Amino acid sequence: MMRRVWALAVVTCREGLRDRSLYGILLFALLVLGLNVAVAGFFMRQLGKVTVDMNLSALSFAGLLLVFFIGINLMAKDIDKKTIHLVLSRPFSRGEYIWGKFFGLVLLVLATLALLLVFSCATVATVRGLYPNYFDGFSWSIFFWAVLFIALQLMLLCAIVVFFSAITTSSFITLIFSMASYLVGITLEEVLFYLKSQAAQGEVIASESLQRLLEVVAWLVPNFAAFDFKTEAAHGLALDGVRLAVNAGYGVCYAALVLWLAALIFKRREFN
Amino acid sequence: MLDIQFSTINKTYKPGLFKKKVTALTEVSFSVTTGTVFGLVGPNGAGKSTTIRLLLNLSRPDSGTITVNRAPVTDRDFLRQVGYLPENPYLYDHLTLTELLRFAGAANGLPAAQIAERSALLARQTGIGHAMKRPLRTFSKGMRQRAGLCYALLHDPTLVILDEPMSGLDPLGRKMVCDLILDLKGQGKTVFFCSHILSDVERLCDALAILDRGRLVRTFSDGEMAAFRQGEASLEEAFVAAVSAQAEQGGAA
Amino acid sequence: MALRKLAICALLAALLVPTYLWLHEMSWQQRSEVRLAQPPGYTLPSAFGRVLALGFQGLLSDFQFLRTMTFFGDRSVNQQEMSAEDWDYFAHSLEAVTDLDPYFLDPYILGEGLLTWNAQRFEQANTLLEKGIRHRTWDYVLPYYVGFNHFYFLKDYATGSRYIMQAAEIPGSPAYLKTLGARLAYYGGQSQTALLFLKQMLAETHSESLKQTMAQRLLALERAVEIETALAKFRQEQGRDVTALTELADFGYLNALPEDPYGGQWRIMENGRVYSTSKFVEVRPKK
Numbered sequence: 018m019m020r021r022v023w024a025l026a027v028v029t030c031r032e033g034l035r036d037r038s039l040y041g042i043l044l045f046a047l048l049v050l051g052l053n054v055a056v057a058g059f060f061m062r063q064l065g066k067v068t069v070d071m072n073l074s075a076l077s078f079a080g081l082l083l084v085f086f087i088g089i090n091l092m093a094k095d096i097d098k099k100t101i102h103l104v105l106s107r108p109f110s111r112g113e114y115i116w117g118k119f120f121g122l123v124l125l126v127l128a129t130l131a132l133l134l135v136f137s138c139a140t141v142a143t144v145r146g147l148y149p150n151y152f153d154g155f156s157w158s159i160f161f162w163a164v165l166f167i168a169l170q171l172m173l174l175c176a177i178v179v180f181f182s183a184i185t186t187s188s189f190i191t192l193i194f195s196m197a198s199y200l201v202g203i204t205l206e207e208v209l210f211y212l213k214s215q216a217a218q219g220e221v222i223a224s225e226s227l228q229r230l231l232e233v234v235a236w237l238v239p240n241f242a243a244f245d246f247k248t249e250a251a252h253g254l255a256l257d258g259v260r261l262a263v264n265a266g267y268g269v270c271y272a273a274l275v276l277w278l279a280a281l282i283f284k285r286r287e288f289n
Numbered sequence: 290m291l292d293i294q295f296s297t298i299n300k301t302y303k304p305g306l307f308k309k310k311v312t313a314l315t316e317v318s319f320s321v322t323t324g325t326v327f328g329l330v331g332p333n334g335a336g337k338s339t340t341i342r343l344l345l346n347l348s349r350p351d352s353g354t355i356t357v358n359r360a361p362v363t364d365r366d367f368l369r370q371v372g373y374l375p376e377n378p379y380l381y382d383h384l385t386l387t388e389l390l391r392f393a394g395a396a397n398g399l400p401a402a403q404i405a406e407r408s409a410l411l412a413r414q415t416g417i418g419h420a421m422k423r424p425l426r427t428f429s430k431g432m433r434q435r436a437g438l439c440y441a442l443l444h445d446p447t448l449v450i451l452d453e454p455m456s457g458l459d460p461l462g463r464k465m466v467c468d469l470i471l472d473l474k475g476q477g478k479t480v481f482f483c484s485h486i487l488s489d490v491e492r493l494c495d496a497l498a499i500l501d502r503g504r505l506v507r508t509f510s511d512g513e514m515a516a517f518r519q520g521e522a523s524l525e526e527a528f529v530a531a532v533s534a535q536a537e538q539g540g541a542a
Numbered sequence: 543m544a545l546r547k548l549a550i551c552a553l554l555a556a557l558l559v560p561t562y563l564w565l566h567e568m569s570w571q572q573r574s575e576v577r578l579a580q581p582p583g584y585t586l587p588s589a590f591g592r593v594l595a596l597g598f599q600g601l602l603s604d605f606q607f608l609r610t611m612t613f614f615g616d617r618s619v620n621q622q623e624m625s626a627e628d629w630d631y632f633a634h635s636l637e638a639v640t641d642l643d644p645y646f647l648d649p650y651i652l653g654e655g656l657l658t659w660n661a662q663r664f665e666q667a668n669t670l671l672e673k674g675i676r677h678r679t680w681d682y683v684l685p686y687y688v689g690f691n692h693f694y695f696l697k698d699y700a701t702g703s704r705y706i707m708q709a710a711e712i713p714g715s716p717a718y719l720k721t722l723g724a725r726l727a728y729y730g731g732q733s734q735t736a737l738l739f740l741k742q743m744l745a746e747t748h749s750e751s752l753k754q755t756m757a758q759r760l761l762a763l764e765r766a767v768e769i770e771t772a773l774a775k776f777r778q779e780q781g782r783d784v785t786a787l788t789e790l791a792d793f794g795y796l797n798a799l800p801e802d803p804y805g806g807q808w809r810i811m812e813n814g815r816v817y818s819t820s821k822f823v824e825v826r827p828k829k
Contacts, residue, residue, distance in 0.1 A: 020398060023395075024391075024395035024396050025392070027392070028381065028384065028388070028389075031383070031384060031388065032384060035383030035384075035424070036383065059608060059611070060604075060608075062647045062648050062651060063646060063647045063648050066600075066604075066645075067604050069600075070600035070601050070604050071601065071604070073600075074600065074601040077598075078598070098379040100379050100380065102342070102345075103373070103380070103440065104396075105347060106345055106347075106371060106372075106373035106375075106450075107368065107397060108365060108366070200596065204593045204594075207592050207593045211589050211593075241597060245597050247598075247599075247600045252645040254645070287302070287348035288342065288347040288348055289339070
């Protein structure tokens with residue numbers, strides 16, 4: 018079983034890596050990194066913070082583009098173009114197919130991030146070499162933790178993409194739904210805490226039922242903001258081990274649940 | 290070793306979320322015995338591809354059962370012995386044929402050496418050895434068909450399911466497919482194939498079933514097929530007779 | 543036939559390319575005029591900004607900060623006076639930047655540098671810095687700034703001293719802060735203390751360009767102190783305030799009225815301090 022999942026993952030990842038759009042995404046990320054070196058001097062003190070912000074944002078944004086514009090096609094196109102008939106005529110169970118596609122997407126994301134990380138480290142080292150006095154608080158280990166959590170966030174997004182690909186017939190619908198999930202997931206925390214803080218001050222902006230609804234949504238959609246350690250990396254704020262462990266566990270459990278549900282639905286699906 | 294049994298299969302499906310149901314198959318029953326070349330013929334839209342998808346458990350019948358060796362197809366163990374070539378196979382764009390075949394072999398649990406050996410053999414047989422390292426996206430229709438054949442036959446399956454294997458092939462290619470099918474038959478394999486090219490069917494098949502608008506119109510036994518081959522009767526006439534009889538029946542009902 | 547086609551193509555190109563270049567020039571010209579005439583921008587309320595940043599709050603803070611700097615830079619390059627509205631925008635923008643990333647040091651420094659010296663908005667500067675103190679708990683510079691503001695601008699020596707003491711307690715702060723805090727509590731009103739303050743600020747600055755700016759400011763301040771000292775002597779000996787600063791030279795308290803290195807005119811503020819019309823920002827026309 019592991020061999021079949023692995024074989025599918027490798028094929029999926031390879032198919033993604035050879036997509037021409039990948040070069041565009043990489044080029045974009047490299048441009049941002051280059052821009053970083055150029056604009057760093059505009060700032061007064063915290064060049065390190067600006068550099069880390071730009072690097073992590075470039076990695077994270079490139080990852081999002083990768084998942085949304087290449088990743089989605091890798092599974093949705095299988096179904097669209099009926100390539101899946103070829104795959105499922107092999108002794109794959111539907112669950113194995115789901116997991117294989119998921120691991121393929123994750124491999125693709127990891128490979129791309131690893132490549133970009135090399136460039137990113139070079140950029141950080143360059144800017145740091147140019148302005149060594151303005152990197153107080155910078156720590157490579159926190160920087161790498163932040164990158165790891167970007168990868169985790171993207172992995173979660175891959176699981177969501179696989180889920181929506183499993184239940185819809187068109188890649189466009191998958192794109193819309195997964196983007197919506199991401200947008201909701203990344204903003205929900207801010208909105209909920211804002212509403213709570215306003216409520217604490219006695220100002221009621223949203224009705225109680227709306228707030229309830231948002232809390233229910235928070236159970237369904239992952240809190241992507243929980244994987245954001247960009248601020249900590251930018252300022253070299255110490256990371257709490259418990260916080261890392263809790264959020265990593267939260268992400269992994271969510272992904273596992275979503276994939277399991279996807280497999281359940283996918284088992285019932287017919288390909289006409 | 291693999292007896293296929295369709296008994297009273299009904300299948301409808303919805304082409305879209307808010308669209309009306311379409312009847313694909315009505316009360317279809319037939320069986321295929323091991324070691325024969327079985328042809329499923331019928332006009333476009335008769336339900337040939339649906340039949341194959343049901344057999345592969347890609348979709349499920351509304352009623353009726355499909356068994357392979359008396360085990361239901363939902364038990365996917367039999368897929369290990371199945372090779373399938375879809376109609377217009379769409380392969381991965383950016384992979385090379387070598388990589389696709391490596392994937393096919395790994396999915397069936399073949400060791401790497403055997404995969405390489407079988408790939409080389411099949412590439413020679415189908416005549417696509419020159420394009421093993423090219424991305425599949427650059428393949429023409431006929432080359433894709435050949436690549437799909439390699440994919441289907443890589444693990445030396447006992448049951449080969451071919452959906453319109455001749456489409457898009459030049460005369461040389463058609464001869465290659467015919468030879469391949471006869472070769473498989475010689476090895477005692479079961480071949481299940483769909484076509485609407487009657488001359489090929491006549492030449493290759495031991496048994497035949499005609500589908501029209503989701504109904505099984507007629508089956509021909511081995512003996513009848515032999516008669517066609519020897520020119521004592523014409524398959525074409527039999528086919529037209531069967532389909533138009535069905536049309537009249539449908540018109541009356 | 544082919545020749546005619548070629549001629550038409552060449553003609554079109556000859557028309558189109560210069561027209562494009564000319565319009566390109568016009569368009570940029572227009573944009574620069576539009577930007578000058580533009581009222582200060584609207585800053586998105588932080589509650590929305592944080593949501594709309596979609597997880598890129600840090601990057602957005604960098605960008606908004608860059609815009610704020612460019613806005614101020616535009617105004618000063620074109621020698622436009624910052625209006626009250628402009629300063630409102632400036633302050634709101636820094637608030638927004640620090641809401642997006644409350645750990646970001648640069649906006650606090652810029653706020654301290656401009657909201658106090660240039661805009662005379664001491665309370666606004668202090669509110670901004672208080673936010674920084676809450677988040678950058680390891681940083682002694684921010685309470686130090688607030689202490690400076692209380693001492694130098696607001697003349698609240700007790701509060702100023704308290705903030706300096708707070709700064710002195712943060713690990714890594716320079717040792718002299720303790721002395722400074724104590725000194726402030728006793729001799730708060732003396733201009734010399736301000737000079738001392740500025741000298742310390744200069745000593746802590748790493749950036750070359752900032753150092754130059756601060757050295758210039760220090761020079762200006764030293765001269766202001768020189769005038770203030772002369773003023774105090776004048777008051778003591780003549781028993782009245784001067785009617786005009788030129789009196790100081792006339793009565794021999796100064797050899798000559800020193801020049802403001804920023805090119806402005808000296809004047810006496812309501813609180814008795816000497817300040818310049820340049821507000822210690824370069825006002826000399828560029829050569």
